[in-house]
Amino acid sequence: MKRILIIEDDQSIAELQKDYLEISNFSVDICGDGLKGLKCLETDEYDLLILDIMLPGTDGFEILRRIRDLRDIPVLIVSAKKEEIDKIRGLGLGADDYITKPFSPGELVARVNAHIAKYERLKSRYGGGRDSTVIIRGLEIQKDSRRVYVNGAEVSLAQKEFELLLFLAQNPNRVFGREELFERIWGLDSLGDTATVTVHIARIREKIEADPSNPQYIETVWGAGYRFRV
Numbered sequence: 570m571k572r573i574l575i576i577e578d579d580q581s582i583a584e585l586q587k588d589y590l591e592i593s594n595f596s597v598d599i600c601g602d603g604l605k606g607l608k609c610l611e612t613d614e615y616d617l618l619i620l621d622i623m624l625p626g627t628d629g630f631e632i633l634r635r636i637r638d639l640r641d642i643p644v645l646i647v648s649a650k651k652e653e654i655d656k657i658r659g660l661g662l663g664a665d666d667y668i669t670k671p672f673s674p675g676e677l678v679a680r681v682n683a684h685i686a687k688y689e690r691l692k693s694r695y696g697g698g699r700d701s702t703v704i705i706r707g708l709e710i711q712k713d714s715r716r717v718y719v720n721g722a723e724v725s726l727a728q729k730e731f732e733l734l735l736f737l738a739q740n741p742n743r744v745f746g747r748e749e750l751f752e753r754i755w756g757l758d759s760l761g762d763t764a765t766v767t768v769h770i771a772r773i774r775e776k777i778e779a780d781p782s783n784p785q786y787i788e789t790v791w792g793a794g795y796r797f798r799v
Contacts, residue, residue, distance in 0.1 A: 576606035589674040603627035633662035643684040661768035663727025738799035746794035
């Protein structure tokens, strides 16, 4: 049985989510504030996180910043904040999906199932074997452990950042448009805004490039998209 953590301070919404997920055979825990939620992530193993943004203790954006040091799991934001900038910020910090309130409980369950299934396929596809490491000019991507090193120093990437970097590195010298990258990495039409690809590319460059303004790995091909240069 897959385990899900809900960090949501509105008890009625959290209980509604829990009821629908338990009917679908998930095991669900609820935390009512951000600090308690972080402690749950530190002490327990979960397969997916459902996260509100406006929380007591610490907000959802701060949890997104800290979660990748704790767990490598899909994260779905469910929030009343509907502005595009909040969606882009949440996805840019590593969330896998963004759902606005009010929401359809049935759609939430469908997205949970889809993200867990996709995550397991990715782990299976990128796990183990002789070709489990990609090494290109000082950049080392370990597919099985999902770790990235630049000149021997480890850098921390969020889940979507890792998947995007790995996809580009495994398809070098080919130009991909933002729409194609969005479809390949995010899969679900959760937001439909390809600007999140630009946000993720910028964050990856900040972490792996010596000079992000003059990238040596992920190049921008103006008017076309992005290319991993080897």
